[in-house]
Amino acid sequence: MHTIVQVDQYIINAAEFAIPILDHLRNLVHKADARIEEKMKWSMPFFELKGTVCHMAAFKYHCAFGFWKGSLLNDEFNIFKDREQAMGMLGKIKSFKDLPPDEVLIAYIRQAIKLNEDGVKLPPKPKTNEKPALILPQYFLDALQGDPTALNIFQNFSESNKREYVMWLEEAKTESTKQKRLDTAIEWIAEGKPRMWKYKK
Structure with a gap:
């Protein structure tokens, strides 16, 4: 038309x-x-x-x-x-x-x-390099709150260390894998270990 x-x-x-x-x-x-x-x-x-x-x-x-x-x-x-x-x-x-x-x-x-x-262009939108705010899944939050030691240590972790744990949990394909990872995560966090601790010298 x-x-x-x-x-x-x-x-x-x-x-x-x-x-x-x-x-x-x-x-x-x-x-x-x-x-x-x-x-x-x-x-x-x-x-x-x-x-x-x-x-x-x-x-x-x-x-x-x-x-x-x-x-x-x-x-x-x-x-x-x-x-x-x-x-x-x-x-x-x-x-x-x-x-x-x-x-x-x-x-x-x-x-x-x-x-x-005159070829005047709109100014480019400022690029933001900010990552979206980190949102903890409820099941992860519940598990952390069930272990005060892990919760306290996790709160003092860097943003990237927190993100690594959240991504690892969220990428689990099945509920059973997610549960295993969650148990491991709480155990490692309580020991003060970041997610990639095995690869850090």
Whole structure:
């Protein structure tokens, strides 16, 4: 199905209150720049020109309109309620009263297009090297609590030593193997031994 037809269909299928709002937003985008192309992504209409410019969506009781690079826009007219959370989103649009004036929105759309034309990219998301928090399986916790010596020693183990024991237990293919490993683990921990103690000199 042709994208324009898909966007038409999206608008027609929206809640009654949303249809004129979506139509209006769509017209403003094309008014801002006739070169804009429409795409359907993630089941919602996106507007593109040398990259994604903005998108719109309809929900049961409100519409939303967002700028792909909203965090880089100069929000001169303060149209984004909460910059940190919204990141360039106009959410909770229930009527035309919730929209900024047409000329303001057009200016923002043109600003977003210029970012794409100038090749401005969003900053990369910071890479986190943090491992997910270590969660002890309940059966392991119960077994440790049943042996105060093992529990005390385990609490003072390094994060990696704790993880090695948890992984060893969780990788057991059968319940009987898991039980054997659990008995061994409690015994070794009570003796202050890390999981790989045999291989450490």
